Amino acid sequence: MSNQMRLLGEKILREKDMIAEKLHKDRMSDVEMTEIERMQADKMEAQIIHIRAEFIGLFGEALLNHENKDKMMEKIEKWCKETGEYFFKLGIPLDEALKDAGFYRKHIWKSLEESMMELEMPASEVFKVIYLIDPLLDHSIHCFSMSYVKYHQVTLENAKQAFLELSVPVVPLSKGVGILPLIGNIDTERARLLMEETLKQSANLKLSHLILDISGVMIVDTMVADQLFKVIEALALIGVKTIITGIRPEVAQTIVSLGIKLNGIQVKANVYQAFEELHG
Structure with missing residues (x-):
C-alpha cells in the first residue's frame, strides 16, 4: 500500500x-x-x-x-x-x-x-x-x-x-352452521387460500354445514367453478355439507352456457332460505 x-x-x-x-x-x-x-x-x-x-x-x-x-x-x-x-x-x-x-x-x-x-x-x-x-x-x-x-x-x-386471509371469512351462524360470503374475483392464488382457509376454519368451528354465498362473485368461469367444486369435495371429506347460495341471473346464464353441472350440490336462492331449511 x-x-x-x-x-x-x-x-x-x-x-x-x-x-x-x-x-x-x-x-x-x-x-x-x-x-x-x-x-x-x-x-x-x-x-x-x-x-x-x-x-x-x-x-x-x-x-x-x-x-x-x-x-x-x-x-x-x-x-x-x-x-x-x-x-x-x-x-x-x-x-x-x-x-x-x-x-x-x-x-x-x-x-x-x-x-x-x-x-x-x-x-x-x-x-x-x-x-x-x-x-x-x-x-x-x-x-x-x-x-x-x-x-x-x-x-x-x-x-x-x-x-x-380476510377475504376468506367463515362466519358461524349457529351451532354447526357457518357461512362463507365470497366477494370479488377468484384467481389462482385466492383459490388456493380459499381451499386452505375454508377447511381449516370449518374444522376449527366444528361445522356440519357451510353456506357458500357467491352473490358477490362477479365472474364464474370454468376455473372458478372447478375451484369451488374442489372446495366442496374437500369439505365433504371432513364431514361438512355445502349449500351454494346467491347465484345471480347473469352468473346462472354463464354456468349454463359453459355446460357446468351442479349435480349433487345443494343450491338455494339466498342465505335466508338455506338457513331456514337447515333449521326448519
Missing part, C-alpha cells in the same frame, strides 16, 4: 463524523419539508448522521485495505441492507433516498481532493483512488436499491396475504 493512500484513508476515518455532518446539512437544505416533517427529521438527525458517518468510514477503510476489495464490497452490502430497511421503515421514497448518492459522492471526493492536492499526489495514484472509490459508490447505489425494493416487496406480499 502506498503511503499516500494510507494517509487518505486515515484522514477519511478521522474526519468521517465532520464530513457526515456537512453532508447532512447540505442534503437537508435540498429537501422540501413541512414544519411537522422538519421536526420529525430533527429528532432523527443524530441517528442519520451516525449512519452517514459509518458509510463514509467504509471508504476510509477501503483506502487502507485497497487490496482486499471483495471484503469492502461485503461491508458495503451489509450497510446497504441495514440502511435500505431503515429508510424504508421511515417511509422515505426510494427516489428521494437515492438522491443521497450524489451528496456522498460530492462530499467524499471534496475531502479526498483537498488531501490529494496537499499531498501533491501523482496522476497515477489519483487514478488508483478513482478506480477504487467510484466502483464502490456505484455498487452501494445498486445494493441499497435492491435492499429497499426487497423490503417493499416483502411488505406488499404480507399485506396481500393479510388481505387474502
Whole structure:
C-alpha cells in the first residue's frame, strides 16, 4: 500500500463524523419539508448522521485495505441492507433516498481532493483512488436499491396475504352452521387460500354445514367453478355439507352456457332460505 493512500484513508476515518455532518446539512437544505416533517427529521438527525458517518468510514477503510476489495464490497452490502430497511421503515421514497448518492459522492471526493492536492499526489495514484472509490459508490447505489425494493416487496406480499386471509371469512351462524360470503374475483392464488382457509376454519368451528354465498362473485368461469367444486369435495371429506347460495341471473346464464353441472350440490336462492331449511 502506498503511503499516500494510507494517509487518505486515515484522514477519511478521522474526519468521517465532520464530513457526515456537512453532508447532512447540505442534503437537508435540498429537501422540501413541512414544519411537522422538519421536526420529525430533527429528532432523527443524530441517528442519520451516525449512519452517514459509518458509510463514509467504509471508504476510509477501503483506502487502507485497497487490496482486499471483495471484503469492502461485503461491508458495503451489509450497510446497504441495514440502511435500505431503515429508510424504508421511515417511509422515505426510494427516489428521494437515492438522491443521497450524489451528496456522498460530492462530499467524499471534496475531502479526498483537498488531501490529494496537499499531498501533491501523482496522476497515477489519483487514478488508483478513482478506480477504487467510484466502483464502490456505484455498487452501494445498486445494493441499497435492491435492499429497499426487497423490503417493499416483502411488505406488499404480507399485506396481500393479510388481505387474502380476510377475504376468506367463515362466519358461524349457529351451532354447526357457518357461512362463507365470497366477494370479488377468484384467481389462482385466492383459490388456493380459499381451499386452505375454508377447511381449516370449518374444522376449527366444528361445522356440519357451510353456506357458500357467491352473490358477490362477479365472474364464474370454468376455473372458478372447478375451484369451488374442489372446495366442496374437500369439505365433504371432513364431514361438512355445502349449500351454494346467491347465484345471480347473469352468473346462472354463464354456468349454463359453459355446460357446468351442479349435480349433487345443494343450491338455494339466498342465505335466508338455506338457513331456514337447515333449521326448519
